[in-house]
Amino acid sequence: MQQGAQAALKDGAAKPLLVEAIGITKTFGAFTALDDINLMFKGGEIHCLAGENGSGKSTLVKIIAGTYTQDKGTVVINGRSYKELTPAQSMAEGIQVIYQDLSLFEHMTVAENIALGHLREERSALINWQQVRAIAAAQLERIGVRLDLNQELREASISTKQLVAICRALAMNARVLFMDEPTTALSGREVDRLLEVMSELKKAGLAIIFISHKLDEVFRIADVVTVFRDGRKIGDFPSCDLNAKRLSYYMTGKEISYPKYQRISKAQDNFIEIKDLCKKDMYSHINLGIRPGDILGCIGLLGSGRTELALSLFGLNQPDSGKILIEGRETALKSPSASMEAGIALLPEDRSTEGLFLERSVAVNSSASVIGKLSHGILGFFDFVKERTLALSGIERLNIKTTSERKLAGELSGGNQQKVVISKWLATKPRLFIMDNPTVGIDIGSKAEIYEQAQSLARQDMAVLLLSDEIEELTANCSRIAIFAHGQIVEILDEERLKDPAIGSYIAAVVAAGGKQGTAQDTAAAGTYNPKEGRA
């Protein structure tokens, strides 16, 4: 501890050492989550923690926040050292964590959310509403943002909520602010605004520690990047010394590059052909054909209609008009089971609620789509042996990292969870695999494995429909790309066009312009359109 303090002094008063972790070790059973970690967080610095899911970043944050207690090591905060830290002590030392879910009160106003934590500290018996507004206004002033203090939070955008969470932390006199993947749900402009706020806070002398999977943000904002891998610290790097390739190498321990998909299939007939499909307020006049061996990418802003189209193909969103031909025959996809029978699988957008039974084992999840096939006799006796075989073959085929097929799906990392969903669908031997944003919130290593899997399936003549927001993901994997805007396909890029190295920025431009074809009125309508409402 003495050494740490001296080091801080040497570093100059401009960047005071606020938090130091010395020799932190934490195990969960046989699993070592953190192994002898030494780390320093300084005021006036933006510090990024990088690493794949399960590499130990979150565990470290939780130890410093007092949620977990380390097995070995010391946390030094503001010169005071702690072997054991309670959440209350941690907060009293000025440490605030903004978790991904933000933990805000949805039914309360912006002002109440910002000020209530502060008021609780003061233990006042009565609430002074003027004081509430004053506190909230002061914090917003500090980050240079104007918000409607009376807005109820459930009506606010995610980006507003994010800012409210930051202000709440500031109202609690935060000196060290942890942010867990703050930009995941934000659009480009909102990310810019958040990063600006972070710079402001840095200038005010706070230590900002943020966890992110988005490498471009890391390079834009971070001063220091600490890389974790398998519970060990790989090193601290000034972000100017890093590039994307280096960083992903440190994170995964291997060189990652996404191989470009080449369609090799000879099949020329469409597996599925969508003809003039319309659904009011969602999409209109969709014409699309997918051949075996195609990986067809779909990109478009929220409300562009692509997820709604995917749900229609899976029998969960009946179109108003138009036809769907499967291998030339018109087929009504009225329910998920009808779609499954037609050979269609859907990896849904939200893996934790739609894709998986988190509280069930890997085996139960892997067999969930083929329960009928595993049942025999009049009573439908379930074949537990076959289920286990199925689960084990999925684990091997997809390289799912789990200690056993009996482990709960919710205990796996994001990437491995997604692989379980893929395994569940491969069990049905699909002919068309629809993947809706399969790599959101997934670390680089698992991402590459999922791409590899999609490509190898396509090489075996499966048709793949890949919905994604990431242009790089699409250009690497797709043999064709359809750009959606306002419920219509505005352009389909074929294999030749995709060979153009500058195609990425072209796609970005078309997507951003809303397909260039939208009139001013269209754009306005799309701005207020909420696809979730439409689906319900």
Added chain:
Amino acid sequence: MSKINATPTPINYITGDANLNALLSVFVLTALICALAFGDAMYSGANLQSMAFQIPEFGFVALGMMLAFLVGGIDLSITANACLSGIVAGFILTGSWLPGLDEGMRIAVAVVTALGLSTLMGLFNGLIIACFAVSSLIATLGTMTLYSGIGMALTGGRSVVGFPDSFTAGGIACLGEVPVIFIAFVIVMVLMAILLERTGGGRRLYLFGGNPVAALFSGINNFRMNVATFTAIGFLAGLSGLTIIMRVNSAKVGYGDAYVFQSLIVCVIAGIHPAGGRGKVIGIGITTLLMQMAASAFTILQLSPYTTKLIWGLMLVLVLGLTRDGRRLLNALRAPFIKNKTLTDKDSNPGEADNG
């Protein structure tokens, strides 16, 4: 935690489940205390037999409520359904309806009609819930009143009495010393356990109950699951109704109204998760025994019904507490013998006990 053994042994079937562990401990404890406190008064052949006579009519209701809990719902109409099907069977048995039939036919027709009608009433519940996407609480609150109302209109609130002796004989018949209706209840319980835990349909039910959205995205037909579950509950209500009229030799609206509330307590104590997807039939079996034993003890002690309620409430709280800390306790006891296995927060969560 999740135990999907290819060949579950009888031992880890129970020990692998924190809830059943706690439940069994309480059961053994209660049994021992009863033995010490009451001795023969509790464990005499006569008392055991009388307990076995009383269990089935309530047991069927509890099994029905368990099914409702498994899909994350509730069925308030079970006893109203039981009473109405009992009344209809009663009218046929007394010869008020279909007077031409001889006694044997009357009994056969009455039994089939009662079960058919109760199943239809269950189907009706299921269709309302599935078609209109209403919560089962609201839907069955409505049908409870409806079924009771029909029964009231049919009987004018009076009891239907005077069944053939050969029918009521079933209510007191014994095989050896064991009541036939108790044997029937055990058979239904075993069948239900097999259907729920060893078949594809049962697996679908557990998955649907645990997470209907993921079930939908896995191609499980949620509509069908709801309808099938509530139809099955209707059938169980019919069994309960028949058992009741067989035993008490009369049918009327309002018999066993308290069973609905009691079956809720039994389900919770038995570890059937109200949010759906968790719980085993054997839990219902043990809990029903436990409740009956407690009721018997209260009778021996000549407690007032108010005290009885108090004690049941106490038991509910006790078991809930035990399940929450049951696993923690167990692991603490085992800790010296098990290496590399520490307790995380998740392990001690009662909700984590799996049943797939």
